[in-house]
Amino acid sequence: MCGAKVCSPTAPTIKSGETIIQGCVTCDGKPVTGYVRLLDSSGEFTAEVPTSATGQFRFYAAKGSWTLRALVPGATANCTVVIQQGGLVEVVIAL
Numbered sequence: 001m002c003g004a005k006v007c008s009p010t011a012p013t014i015k016s017g018e019t020i021i022q023g024c025v026t027c028d029g030k031p032v033t034g035y036v037r038l039l040d041s042s043g044e045f046t047a048e049v050p051t052s053a054t055g056q057f058r059f060y061a062a063k064g065s066w067t068l069r070a071l072v073p074g075a076t077a078n079c080t081v082v083i084q085q086g087g088l089v090e091v092v093i094a095l
Helices: none
Strands: 020-027 035-039 045-050 056-060 064-072 075-083 088-094
Touching: 020 064, 020 075, 035 056, 045 056, 064 088, 075 088
Parallel strands: 020 088
Antiparallel strands: 020 056, 035 045, 035 064, 064 075
16 A cells, blocks of 8 residues: 655655655554565566665666565555656555
8 A cells, every 4th residue: 555655765866867766664654674576567577675674665767657566574565656757756655
């Protein structure tokens, strides 16, 4: 489930043309550690990053529609985002 921003990842310095998806993974409103996968619009695996100790993650991606899949012990959740070239999307994936 995608949610409103409740975590505050460090704002990146966005260079011209960069496209960033960032946010955090939470459970019962508290950040959790695990992994986040980036899947393209056809559902194909593109990348995976571990979350920080505070549940934060960041991907540099191309414009388009993406699915974020949070993986933590005992739970999985998906969140779909659409991003434009040169944009920044911030999300919370709630388990």
